[in-house]
Amino acid sequence: MAPSVTRNTTMFTVALGIQKILAFLFFWYVSHKLGPSGLGQYIFALSFTTMFAVFMDIGMGTVLTREVARTPDKAQKLISSALGLKIILGVVVLAIMVAVIVFSDRPLILKQLMLLAGIIMVSDSIQILLASFFRGIQTLRHESVSVLIFQFVEIAVGVIALEITGDVRWAIISVASASVSAFIYFALVAWKKHSIVLKPSFDRSAIKAFSKLLPAFAIATIVVRMYATTDVIILEFLAGSAAVGVYAVPAKVVTALQSLFAGSFAAAMYPAMSSAFEQQKEKLGSLLASSFHYLSLLSFPMAAGLATISAAVIQTIWPEYQAAVLPLILMSLALPFVFLSFPTGSLLNATNRQKKTTLNRIVAAVLSIALNIIFIPLYGVLAAASIFLFTSIILFILDSINVHSELAEVYIWGRSKGIRILLASIAMAGVTWWVQTKGIPVWAAVIVGMATYTLFIAMLRAVTRQELADFIKTIVSKKGIKQPREDTHQL
Numbered sequence: 431m432a433p434s435v436t437r438n439t440t441m442f443t444v445a446l447g448i449q450k451i452l453a454f455l456f457f458w459y460v461s462h463k464l465g466p467s468g469l470g471q472y473i474f475a476l477s478f479t480t481m482f483a484v485f486m487d488i489g490m491g492t493v494l495t496r497e498v499a500r501t502p503d504k505a506q507k508l509i510s511s512a513l514g515l516k517i518i519l520g521v522v523v524l525a526i527m528v529a530v531i532v533f534s535d536r537p538l539i540l541k542q543l544m545l546l547a548g549i550i551m552v553s554d555s556i557q558i559l560l561a562s563f564f565r566g567i568q569t570l571r572h573e574s575v576s577v578l579i580f581q582f583v584e585i586a587v588g589v590i591a592l593e594i595t596g597d598v599r600w601a602i603i604s605v606a607s608a609s610v611s612a613f614i615y616f617a618l619v620a621w622k623k624h625s626i627v628l629k630p631s632f633d634r635s636a637i638k639a640f641s642k643l644l645p646a647f648a649i650a651t652i653v654v655r656m657y658a659t660t661d662v663i664i665l666e667f668l669a670g671s672a673a674v675g676v677y678a679v680p681a682k683v684v685t686a687l688q689s690l691f692a693g694s695f696a697a698a699m700y701p702a703m704s705s706a707f708e709q710q711k712e713k714l715g716s717l718l719a720s721s722f723h724y725l726s727l728l729s730f731p732m733a734a735g736l737a738t739i740s741a742a743v744i745q746t747i748w749p750e751y752q753a754a755v756l757p758l759i760l761m762s763l764a765l766p767f768v769f770l771s772f773p774t775g776s777l778l779n780a781t782n783r784q785k786k787t788t789l790n791r792i793v794a795a796v797l798s799i800a801l802n803i804i805f806i807p808l809y810g811v812l813a814a815a816s817i818f819l820f821t822s823i824i825l826f827i828l829d830s831i832n833v834h835s836e837l838a839e840v841y842i843w844g845r846s847k848g849i850r851i852l853l854a855s856i857a858m859a860g861v862t863w864w865v866q867t868k869g870i871p872v873w874a875a876v877i878v879g880m881a882t883y884t885l886f887i888a889m890l891r892a893v894t895r896q897e898l899a900d901f902i903k904t905i906v907s908k909k910g911i912k913q914p915r916e917d918t919h920q921l
Contacts, residue, residue, distance in 0.1 A: 453581060462750070499566040509563055550609045557576075564620075576615055583604075583608040587607045653792050687765065722770060729768075734859035742872035761818055763819055857886045865879070
């Protein structure tokens with residue numbers, strides 16, 4: 431990897447890690463300040479607009495990154511044309527969203543929050559274009575700064591305003607302020623350093639390039655986003671804001687772990703798999719097996735440990751959210767399937783089988799929506815958490831079947847030493863549970879559990895020093911490792 435790429439990647443990884451930690455702390459603050467009902471209103475408003483925001487993006491950012499990387503001299507035309515398309519889409523989407531809000535039967539405060547969140551939707555949508563441009567020219571340092579600007583502004587505005595007013599509307603305003611601040615930074619840097627001006631146009635060649643590529647990317651983008659947000663939407667309509675607030679706590683924990691570990695891992699593995707597919711297909715098997723192995727080393731103990739200490743975690747961190755204990759147990763058990771879906775999905779995408787991954791997520795999304803509608807009225811938050819676990823398992827199975835059926839030669843699960851890791855995780859969970867029964871604080875129980883897991887991993891030889899060294903060398907030797915930009919205000 432070139433030094434500049436290494437430096438940019440490291441900078442962005444560190445910045446994203448800091449941002450995720452600060453975002454979690456801010457969520458903890460908001461959850462205590464607003465309580466389950468207020469938190470539910472806050473989360474629902476963000477999720478509602480996110481559902482509409484996907485129709486303003488439709489994968490345009492991904493296409494823009496690809497085209498700018500190939501023809502950087504046409505960056506201004508591409509950005510201007512993308513902005514022109516976004517304005518047209520934005521007018522339509524905003525009109526529909528406002529109509530839905532006005533004519534819905536939601537409480538007035540919820541309608542106000544949804545309208546305020548529309549500011550975030552517009553700002554984020556344009557921000558994506560600029561972030562995609564910087565990715566296209568392989569410059570990540572500006573995105574590193576932007577995510578930190580976002581988080582510091584959100585915390586500053588949110589904490590000050592909520593301490594003074596306690597009004598949930600200021601929680602949304604803090605996100606909007608952060609989004610606009612990050613957008614202004616991006617726009618200034620693009621203008622001053624690269625002479626990029628945000629002016630809409632409709633260049634024929636640029637529009638042609640977008641029209642050829644957008645349909646495939648749009649479907650995938652819409653499906654993934656809908657899959658991630660519909661559970662919150664359905665939960666609010668069928669069970670109320672307090673239920674959303676309770677569900678948001680375990681969802682935040684799981685999402686934070688996913689983003690910090692599985693997402694970063696996938697970002698590193700994808701270019702390695704893509705390179706192997708083009709040059710050394712025989713390495714795909716070892717890459718997939720190694721991915722399973724190391725993600726299992728992370729996810730199995732996370733799931734077992736978190737399920738074991740869920741009651742203590744909620745009692746210690748969110749004592750007013752006792753109803754979240756069982757949902758947290760259920761959603762923590764989904765972690766191995768969520769983590770292991772990343773390498774299977776990455777492999778399918780890297781080998782030009784994007785249609786398979788999209789279809790699998792359509793199936794998962796349809797199942798999630800249907801089951802949530804059926805069972806949430808009966809079981810509330812428990813239903814939503816159980817369905818999350820179920821659809822995570824289904825998605826992993828579908829991706830795995832595709833990998834095995836179409837790329838049988840690379841599907842080598844046996845090398846992952848999964849059984850040994852599972853046994854070590856079960857032993858850790860047992861010891862952690864026993865330690866807790868003796869009245870030992872949860873933080874001490876976690877340390878004992880980690881020590882137990884490490885001991886059993888060593889005893890069972892689930893990983894060797896050479897295996898770890900070889901794998902790290904593989905993933906860091908590939909140029910262009912990048913983290914995907916995420917919506918920082920989401921669960």
